[in-house]
Amino acid sequence: MGGPIPGPDADWGRMPTWQAGPEERRCLMNESEEVLCPYCGQSMELLIDTTIDHQRFTTDCEVCCRPFEVIVACESGEVVGVDTQA
Numbered sequence: 664m665g666g667p668i669p670g671p672d673a674d675w676g677r678m679p680t681w682q683a684g685p686e687e688r689r690c691l692m693n694e695s696e697e698v699l700c701p702y703c704g705q706s707m708e709l710l711i712d713t714t715i716d717h718q719r720f721t722t723d724c725e726v727c728c729r730p731f732e733v734i735v736a737c738e739s740g741e742v743v744g745v746d747t748q749a
């Protein structure tokens with residue numbers, strides 16, 4: 664059999680001293696964008712997560728209750744384009 668495996672001399676007996684800093688706050692960048700319902704033309708505000716470059720999701724119109732697709736393009740935390748598809 665082989666000899667003793669030289670392992671890292673880890674001193675696990677000691678607890679690392681964590682700095683009790685403030686909890687890392689996730690900076691959620693949400694922007695509200697106005698979109699128009701492709702069916703009835705009702706405008707509504709949608710909360711967009713601008714940390715995602717390209718996203719598409721389905722939402723329901725508050726007025727006619729029909730689902731439509733929203734396509735959002737974001738760049739460096741800003742909404743650069745919003746499109747809706749029936």
Ligand SMILES: [Zn+2]
Nearest residue numbers: 700703724727
């Ligand atoms: Zn509608």
